[in-house]
Amino acid sequence: MITANDAEHARLRRLAGPAFLNAGIKEVEPTVQHYVDLLCSQLTEASSEGSQNMVEWFLWSLNDVIGQLALDQEFECLTKRRMHPWPEYLLDVLKQTALINQFRRFGISLKMFAPFMSQEMINARDNFLNTASNAVKARLAREDEEDFSTEKKRPDIVGLLLREMRNSERLSEAEITSNSILIVGGGAETTSTCLSGTFYHLLKTPRVMQKLKDEIRRTFASSEEITLQAVGKMDYLKATIDEALRIFPVASYITPRITPKGGHVIAGEVIPAETYVSMGQWYMGRSEKLFNDPLEFKPERWLDTADSADRVGPNGMTPDESLRPFSLGPRNCVGKLLALAEARLVTAKLLWHFDMELDGGHDAWIEGARFYILWQLKPLMVKLKPVAR
Numbered sequence: 327m328i329t330a331n332d333a334e335h336a337r338l339r340r341l342a343g344p345a346f347l348n349a350g351i352k353e354v355e356p357t358v359q360h361y362v363d364l365l366c367s368q369l370t371e372a373s374s375e376g377s378q379n380m381v382e383w384f385l386w387s388l389n390d391v392i393g394q395l396a397l398d399q400e401f402e403c404l405t406k407r408r409m410h411p412w413p414e415y416l417l418d419v420l421k422q423t424a425l426i427n428q429f430r431r432f433g434i435s436l437k438m439f440a441p442f443m444s445q446e447m448i449n450a451r452d453n454f455l456n457t458a459s460n461a462v463k464a465r466l467a468r469e470d471e472e473d474f475s476t477e478k479k480r481p482d483i484v485g486l487l488l489r490e491m492r493n494s495e496r497l498s499e500a501e502i503t504s505n506s507i508l509i510v511g512g513g514a515e516t517t518s519t520c521l522s523g524t525f526y527h528l529l530k531t532p533r534v535m536q537k538l539k540d541e542i543r544r545t546f547a548s549s550e551e552i553t554l555q556a557v558g559k560m561d562y563l564k565a566t567i568d569e570a571l572r573i574f575p576v577a578s579y580i581t582p583r584i585t586p587k588g589g590h591v592i593a594g595e596v597i598p599a600e601t602y603v604s605m606g607q608w609y610m611g612r613s614e615k616l617f618n619d620p621l622e623f624k625p626e627r628w629l630d631t632a633d634s635a636d637r638v639g640p641n642g643m644t645p646d647e648s649l650r651p652f653s654l655g656p657r658n659c660v661g662k663l664l665a666l667a668e669a670r671l672v673t674a675k676l677l678w679h680f681d682m683e684l685d686g687g688h689d690a691w692i693e694g695a696r697f698y699i700l701w702q703l704k705p706l707m708v709k710l711k712p713v714a715r
């Protein structure tokens with residue numbers, strides 16, 4: 327999808343879109359809930375073993391969720407406390423991909439790199455592609471066996487995608503495989519990074535942590551009451567995730583676009599033809615031109631009720647007018663609603679179940695993070711104390 331030309335892309339989005347809209351998300355709630363509950367029970371056990379690296383726990387959880395959601399497969403990351411080889415490979419190659427992307431800007435294609443690939447790299451790539459295409463084949467085979475005239479429908483995204491398809495527009499197996507790879511890659515590392523960024527800033531900002539914990543614990547009498555619908559109504563929780571995406575944007579740098587023949591007017595400025603343009607969300611989110619006290623983690627700036635000193639930046643714009651963490655236009659993030667729903671649910675349930683404290687200052691955690699299409703993060707070591715009720 328992400329590399330398709332405009333016409334193909336529009337067709338893929340038309341087919342994929344409904345699977346990600348509200349109806350689809352409601353259908354996937356039991357899966358998301360299952361893994362968030364598993365995360366909480368596993369962490370209750372692990373908390374007695376000492377501080378835990380939350381970067382890993384978020385990656386494991388979101389990878390388990392996306393394995394089920396995308397392909398109806400059990401990745402077993404939380405129970406085995408390890409990454410699944412498929413998403414692990416994707417994370418490993420991001421650095422090389424980021425480098426290759428820079429060469430592509432100067433007309434040096436991927437094929438030209440082939441002679442420089444070691445046998446080890448070729449084997450790892452082939453192994454990954456075989457695993458991915460076998461997983462998709464197995465999922466498609468099950469689909470053919472199921473009777474779709476009945477209610478017996480699987481709630482995973484490939485299942486929802488298949489359900490939305492018209493016969494004449496049916497996606498090919500190759501299209502489903504490559505888009506499943508994109509969804510598994512784009513659907514887990516992104517949201518887990520958003521959660522690591524959220525918890526780092528919460529743990530570094532006790533005032534916000536306390537306010538959010540109070541809101542969550544006052545609203546819910548039991549963990550079962552914490553549903554996707556309920557967390558979607560919690561203003562301070564939503565503002566906290568939005569603020570985390572401002573100060574530590576998952577897509578720090580949005581894939582560049584090239585201006586068309588004749589140039590293009592962007593934000594009132596004429597940009598010449600064939601120019602690479604992008605949105606640097608990292609710099610925008612931390613800009614003193616756009617935000618008051620940009621380095622302060624302050625969810626209040628996202629609330630309608632906040633006074634204008636918090637809400638409106640020096641340029642007279644509110645944060646949602648200045649930033650687009652999920653990009654915009656026809657190629658914006660198709661998983662936005664799902665990502666926000668997951669991030670809010672995980673945050674609410676963790677803060678309902680645990681009191682948390684950073685183990686060590688982690689003063690270089692932000693500086694130590696590296697961005698290669700997605701973030702590679704340093705460990706985030708947290709002491710967890712289950713709340714006695």
Ligand code: HEM
Binds near residue numbers: 516517656657
């Ligand atoms: C906090 C979490 C997330 C953030 C910040 C995020 C951000 C983005 C951004 C900025 C883009 C546009 C890239 C571009 O301009 O080329 C994008 C595209 C995409 N995202 Fe996300 N994403 C997140 C989570 C997810 C999830 C959970 C899924 C799927 C389950 C997903 C699936 C996709 C797909 C398939 C595309 C390509 C869309 C297209 O080309 O039409 N993302 N995402």
